[in-house]
Amino acid sequence: MASRHRITVAVAGAGGKMGSEALRALAADDRFDTVAVLVRDAGQAQASGQYTCPVYDDPERLLMEAHPDVWLDFTDARSVVHHVDRCIAFGVSPVVGATGYTPEDVARWNEACLRQGIGGIAAPNFAIGALLMMRFAAEAARFFTRAEIIEMHHDGKKDAPSGTARRTAEQMAAHREDAAGDPAAHRVSAAGITVTDAAPARGWSYQGVPIHSVRLPGLVAHQEVIFGGAGEVLTIRHDSLSRTSFMPGALLACARVREVRGMVYGLEHLLW
Numbered sequence: 001m002a003s004r005h006r007i008t009v010a011v012a013g014a015g016g017k018m019g020s021e022a023l024r025a026l027a028a029d030d031r032f033d034t035v036a037v038l039v040r041d042a043g044q045a046q047a048s049g050q051y052t053c054p055v056y057d058d059p060e061r062l063l064m065e066a067h068p069d070v071w072l073d074f075t076d077a078r079s080v081v082h083h084v085d086r087c088i089a090f091g092v093s094p095v096v097g098a099t100g101y102t103p104e105d106v107a108r109w110n111e112a113c114l115r116q117g118i119g120g121i122a123a124p125n126f127a128i129g130a131l132l133m134m135r136f137a138a139e140a141a142r143f144f145t146r147a148e149i150i151e152m153h154h155d156g157k158k159d160a161p162s163g164t165a166r167r168t169a170e171q172m173a174a175h176r177e178d179a180a181g182d183p184a185a186h187r188v189s190a191a192g193i194t195v196t197d198a199a200p201a202r203g204w205s206y207q208g209v210p211i212h213s214v215r216l217p218g219l220v221a222h223q224e225v226i227f228g229g230a231g232e233v234l235t236i237r238h239d240s241l242s243r244t245s246f247m248p249g250a251l252l253a254c255a256r257v258r259e260v261r262g263m264v265y266g267l268e269h270l271l272w
């Protein structure tokens with residue numbers, strides 16, 4: 001019987017919290033072969049003997065020598081932008097787990113993927129509960145013109161606000177304008193709040209939604225979206241209590257990324 005081709009994956013940021021969790025999840029799933037990892041210091045990682053596949057600290061060398069089907073990136077905002085540009089140039093499908101990139105990066109990746117005839121997925125959050133939280137927040141934004149986001153993360157997180165908070169605000173803004181059929185509703189909402197450089201305690205305004213970022217030891221990844229109306233408040237909250245919450249979504253993206261074309265932004269596009 002012909003053996004099924006396993007999807008070959010390279011994990012960038014393998015030495016980090018998410019990268020190491022992803023390596024464990026990939027090893028436990030027979031759809032995948034982890035064929036290479038990208039770490040900061042390949043010599044040191046090789047000497048430690050902790051990896052069973054080839055180890056690199058040069059992304060171009062990894063892409064040339066290992067040429068994986070999929071590049072799963074859990075590095076950071078600065079590195080991921082360069083990595084994904086290089087992946088697409090090499091015809092390797094990126095699954096972008098790292099956050100902190102801009103809408104302009106996503107647009108450039110989309111065009112580059114389309115030119116290469118390949119797919120990519122950039123997913124600010126892989127957890128199903130977080131995706132539902134964003135969906136419910138978008139739905140609620142049709143009915144409330146005022147809302148604020150509080151995102152709370154471990155104190156090792158480098159980027160702020162979180163990719164999830166940005167994506168939530170984007171989805172809320174899109175629904176608000178669509179539902180109202182009146183872009184003025186968005187302007188009223190933005191004008192009704194005092195988020196300015198002169199009032200930093202009021203958060204950072206993105207898409208008309210103030211975002212507040214909390215970084216504390218003991219936290220993993222949490223978000224509240226609070227809607228306020230006349231005499232009532234609606235709070236939608238999600239908690240990732242363990243990084244295992246991100247793994248089914250990350251593996252789904254790795255399994256499906258070569259079926260899409262262009263850069264898909266948000267895992268929800270594979271789910272509903």
Ligand SMILES: NC(=O)C1=CN([C@@H]2O[C@H](COP(=O)(O)OP(=O)(O)OC[C@H]3O[C@@H](n4cnc5c(N)ncnc54)[C@H](OP(=O)(O)O)[C@@H]3O)[C@@H](O)[C@H]2O)C=CC1
Pocket residue numbers: 012013014015016017018019038039040057073074075076077079096097098099100123124125126127156159163246
């Ligand atoms: N999409 C999702 O569902 C989720 C996304 N994330 C995102 O994933 C990213 C990683 O998070 P987390 O694992 O907690 O962070 P960590 O800091 O624990 O891990 C990042 C790792 O990447 C390494 N790294 C960074 N740049 C490079 C590079 N150029 N070459 C090789 N290695 C590099 C870091 O090395 P060093 O320490 O030396 O810098 C570190 O080991 C973040 O952007 C985070 O927001 C996190 C959770 C869920």
Ligand SMILES: O=C(O)C1=N[C@H](C(=O)O)C[C@H](O)C1
Pocket residue numbers: 099124125126153154157158161162163164165220221222
């Ligand atoms: O850094 C993290 O931990 C997380 N990052 C992602 C983000 O920026 O939204 C996803 C999740 O919140 C965990």
